[in-house]
Amino acid sequence: MNWENIFLKKQSGKEILLGNNAIIRGALESGVQFVSAYPGTPSSEIGDNFSYLSKHFKTDFYFEYSINEKVAMEAAIGASFSNLKCLVAMKHFGLNVASDALLPFVYTGVKGPTVISVSDDPSCHSSGQSEQNTRAFAELAHIPILEPSDSQECKDFVKLGFEISEKFKIPVLIRTTTRVAHQSGIVKLDKFKKSKNKAKFVKNYNQFVTMPPRVLAMHDELLEKIQRIKEYAEKSEINTIENSAKGKIGIITSSVSYLYVMEVLDKLNLKLPVFKIGIFYPLASDKLKQFIKNLDKVLIVEELEPYLERETTIAAKDINPKLKIYGKEILPETRELRPEQVTAAIAWLLKKQYKLKNIEVPKTLKRFPSLCAGCPYWLVFNGIKEAVKQSNLKQEDVVFGGGIGCYMLASFVPHNLQDYLFCMGSSIGIAHGIKKANPKQKLISLVGDSSFFHASMPALANAVHNQSNPLIIIMNNSITAMTGQQPYPGITETGRKEKGKLIKIEEVVKALGVENLRVIDPNNYKEFVKTVKDYLNKNELAVIIARSPCLRIKK
Numbered sequence: 001m002n003w004e005n006i007f008l009k010k011q012s013g014k015e016i017l018l019g020n021n022a023i024i025r026g027a028l029e030s031g032v033q034f035v036s037a038y039p040g041t042p043s044s045e046i047g048d049n050f051s052y053l054s055k056h057f058k059t060d061f062y063f064e065y066s067i068n069e070k071v072a073m074e075a076a077i078g079a080s081f082s083n084l085k086c087l088v089a090m091k092h093f094g095l096n097v098a099s100d101a102l103l104p105f106v107y108t109g110v111k112g113p114t115v116i117s118v119s120d121d122p123s124c125h126s127s128g129q130s131e132q133n134t135r136a137f138a139e140l141a142h143i144p145i146l147e148p149s150d151s152q153e154c155k156d157f158v159k160l161g162f163e164i165s166e167k168f169k170i171p172v173l174i175r176t177t178t179r180v181a182h183q184s185g186i187v188k189l190d191k192f193k194k195s196k197n198k199a200k201f202v203k204n205y206n207q208f209v210t211m212p213p214r215v216l217a218m219h220d221e222l223l224e225k226i227q228r229i230k231e232y233a234e235k236s237e238i239n240t241i242e243n244s245a246k247g248k249i250g251i252i253t254s255s256v257s258y259l260y261v262m263e264v265l266d267k268l269n270l271k272l273p274v275f276k277i278g279i280f281y282p283l284a285s286d287k288l289k290q291f292i293k294n295l296d297k298v299l300i301v302e303e304l305e306p307y308l309e310r311e312t313t314i315a316a317k318d319i320n321p322k323l324k325i326y327g328k329e330i331l332p333e334t335r336e337l338r339p340e341q342v343t344a345a346i347a348w349l350l351k352k353q354y355k356l357k358n359i360e361v362p363k364t365l366k367r368f369p370s371l372c373a374g375c376p377y378w379l380v381f382n383g384i385k386e387a388v389k390q391s392n393l394k395q396e397d398v399v400f401g402g403g404i405g406c407y408m409l410a411s412f413v414p415h416n417l418q419d420y421l422f423c424m425g426s427s428i429g430i431a432h433g434i435k436k437a438n439p440k441q442k443l444i445s446l447v448g449d450s451s452f453f454h455a456s457m458p459a460l461a462n463a464v465h466n467q468s469n470p471l472i473i474i475m476n477n478s479i480t481a482m483t484g485q486q487p488y489p490g491i492t493e494t495g496r497k498e499k500g501k502l503i504k505i506e507e508v509v510k511a512l513g514v515e516n517l518r519v520i521d522p523n524n525y526k527e528f529v530k531t532v533k534d535y536l537n538k539n540e541l542a543v544i545i546a547r548s549p550c551l552r553i554k555k
């Protein structure tokens with residue numbers, strides 16, 4: 001791939017781009033100046049490829065991998081308040097972490113236009129934890145949400161997002177899903193816009209300080225702003241009606257579901273009217289009412305929770321109370337949709353039987369991911385088991401706290417060392433609760449090194465301060481491994497050209513008041529096993545930093 005040409009030079013023509021790369025191209029065409037990200041599949045290529053561009057070519061933007069998504073959001077807020085055009089990228093769970101900063105940011109609004117790219121993962125292809133639907137943030141945060149369905153729209157919607165952000169002085173969220181972020185499609189390239197925004201924080205108490213009672217006025221202003229954006233959405237071309245609204249049976253859809261609908265209509269040679277929603281929030285409810293006004297039946301094709309279905313039900317009460325609305329009654333509410341399910345739903349609606357011979361039903365493969373051959377975690381997991389055995393304990397006698405990263409594979413055979421798993425940073429927090437409930441219960445909490453900086457430091461401080469006694473093993477493989485070897489503060493590499501300052505985990509652990517601390521390479525197997533055994537029997541909080549680099553680190 002000729003990176004420089006595709007991302008930084010070409011100003012016309014077409015390229016086949018991954019959805020995530022189209023997001024990058026959209027931001028670059030808009031003249032983005034500040035980009036911050038924390039990795040997480042299916043969003044990771046956005047950070048990785050901004051990082052690659054910033055390292056290898058002369059670029060006009062600043063890029064960083066921040067320590068976690070909240071800090072990435074806060075960094076962008078600071079840059080936006082200093083008048084820069086900003087992009088923040090993360091996966092869906094990241095938005096939960098960032099939400100504490102996001103909500104007031106929507107209140108204050110932007111100074112430099114800001115787009116937040118968030119990738120959901122219906123069917124959890126690369127996400128433990130939960131099958132989250134980021135659309136729910138629309139009503140919680142009152143943040144405009146755009147939903148592209150293909151790579152071209154990824155680029156166009158990011159550009160439009162910056163325009164909306166500039167026009168209404170509000171951050172805009174671009175929501176993709178795995179099938180949008182990871183599909184490749186033809187994208188038309190356009191000229192790059194040069195941002196002339198000069199960076200300077202100019203004090204503005206009225207805008208940037210959310211102290212009451214001002215914050216209440218901000219809430220009023222936000223709702224009024226959303227009303228104006230709704231009026232904009234009513235006229236927007238990205239809320240479009242296809243195949244005209246003449247028939248009696250229609251379809252409402254958005255995101256990748258739109259592609260499934262069009263593919264199915266094409267295969268079945270049907271021309272049903274389709275309302276494609278590009279601006280999910282605020283919803284163009286008047287346009288929706290126009291669409292459903294003369295229909296007898298409408299099918300809502302959307303993944304996960306029935307948000308569009310609910311809005312359609314509300315709209316129909318006013319305009320067409322007899323309308324029959326079908327959505328989750330015939331399509332599943334969990335997991336991503338598949339074209340054959342959409343085919344079946346449309347066929348059912350039309351009371352016709354179609355032959356599905358052209359639509360392949362994928363076979364579901366059940367396989368367990370496993371650690372790479374030679375991964376140092378093999379030694380850590382085996383060493384833990386050995387230490388438990390040498391302590392005359394059974395594996396059932398010890399609680400094993402899991403966390404998010406490659407070390408969550410401890411859950412599977414042959415290790416079976418995971419008794420709870422939640423979110424990044426939660427391994428120590430939950431361990432603390434278990435140990436407070438019963439200090440005598442043996443417990444080993446596993447924590448990755450990127451997870452340590454991401455959200456585990458406060459939990460460690462809490463456990464030390466409140467005096468619980470878990471054994472914590474920090475899996476120090478010197479990289480954010482699971483999401484593709486991104487840098488983190490435990491090494492000098494950063495996401496851009498310049499070196500960063502290395503922060504030693506052992507110094508942080510010590511500074512947080514931990515007295516029982518050992519740094520051991522698990523390749524020194526006997527010593528590792530002995531230390532786990534000693535600390536497991538100690539009844540005081542203890543930390544082992546198991547230091548051995550990930551084998552896949554590029555030299």
Ligand SMILES: Cc1ncc(C[n+]2csc(CCOP(=O)(O)OP(=O)(O)O)c2C)c(N)n1
Binds near residue numbers: 038404448480481
């Ligand atoms: C809030 C949040 N952000 C991002 C992710 C995506 N994610 C899953 S594993 C992982 C890497 C964890 O790295 P580390 O703790 O070093 O463990 P390793 O993979 O190296 O074992 C990330 C970033 C997530 N699950 N949740």
